[in-house]
Amino acid sequence: MEFRDLKKQYQILKPKMDQAVMEVMESSQFIGGPKVKELEERLASYVGVKHCITCGNGTDALTMVLKAWGIKEGDAVFVPSFTFFASAEVVSFEGATPVFVDVDRDTFNMDVHSLETAIKAVLKEGKLKPRAVMPVDLFGLPADYDAIQQIADKYDLLVLEDGAQGFGGTYKGKRACSFGDAATTSFFPAKPLGCYGDGGAVFTNDDETAAYIRSLAVHGKGEHKYDNVRIGWNSRLDAIQAAILLVKLDAFEEYELKGIDQVAQWYTEFLKDKVKTPIVPEGYTSSWAQYTITLKSEEERDLIITKLREQGIPTIIYYPKPLHRQTVYKNHKLYVPCPVSEELSRTVVSLSFDPYRSKNLITGIVDNLF
Ligand SMILES: *Cc1c(COP(=O)(O)O)cnc(C)c1O
Secondary structure: OOOOOHHHHHHHHHHHHHHHHHHHHHHOOOEOOHHHHHHHHHHHHHHOOOEEEEEOOHHHHHHHHHHHOOOOOOEEEEEEOOOOOHHHHHHHHOOOEEEEEOEOOOOOOEOHHHHHHHHHHHHHHOOOEEEEEOOEOHHHOOOOHHHHHHHHHHOOOEEEEEOOOOOOOEEOOEEOOOOOOEEEEEOOOOOOOOOOOOOEEEEEOOHHHHHHHHHHOEOOEOOOOOOEOOOOOEOOOEHHHHHHHHHHHHHHHHHHHHHHHHHHHHHHHHHOOOOEOOOOOOOEEOOOOOEEEEOOOHHHHHHHHHHHHHOOOOEEOOOOOOHHHOHHHOOOOOOOOOHHHHHHHHHEEEEOOOOOOOHHHHHHHHHOOO
8 A cells, every 4th residue: 555645646637647748748848938837827826825936846945935035144943843854954054043843732733832932032042033933834734823923923023834735724714825924835746736756836925035036946047047146046846847736736626635634534533532633623724744643652653553564554654753853953952842742753653645545445444453
């Protein structure tokens, strides 16, 4: 069994997908062009923001926003400790300091109390300048943007939504990747909306940020490609990936998002009396990048992983180490304790999952568990 069955998805989309890729090959317009433009317009309108700028991957998307905002050495960016490494890496890459914040046990997302405590600790120390907060929509569930925005306003911080896993989720009727001052996503194949390689995008309503990022992504271009006004780099989504994403976006909107929500409901129905199943609070919907259960102990988790593995059913631990425990950050100052991030890294496991599962298949997985 595949953890996320991308082969099955391709088999279903194959006629349209092959056609779309062939069209790009026949047009021989591989970089930029009408497919990329069409995709950016569709993504911006789906999310509900003015600008969408596609780029090479989700990590570049985050990096470009930080650069556009001039985040640099001496600046503090508040990042949850329980997330994928890239969320903090991009901050360090700019020479700024990621300040780790704990997460909420039920939503796995940034804990706003921990955030405010961390901001106060940084201000009290007086060495770093708080500049931005980077909430992550972990496992497909948007963070608590109203509460985060309130704190950001209070301390004059920019908000960058890391929506790499959040695309398709909603919060109080608004779509993920529309929150804060800018948002990013990733089209890595296993994300809610994935392409057949690497890809990413930045979303913003701010004209200036958008123009700056369009320049950064093409060698710091000015009026045109051979007019260079700043140091940038090369980060573009190619036309074949854009064509693939246009086909996938149709499926995503028409039935995949509904499909995966149904599969999640089956899991929850079968598992809720036995383990802690994911919580989607009132006012939120998840795009279910992962279906992640929480066990009582590391031992119980190991037992479940082993039982499933014996039946050929894969599981993945997202994430086995909170970021503040990563080797590269071992001498990094921790401004607030992150006990929940540590606990979750010992007790969570994500189950094999995608929109193309039948109820029987889910029953089969669950029956192997207990
Ligand atoms: C995947 C991911 C990224 C990075 O995206 P890439 O396209 O792999 O560079 C960043 N943040 C989070 C939370 C992610 O899950």
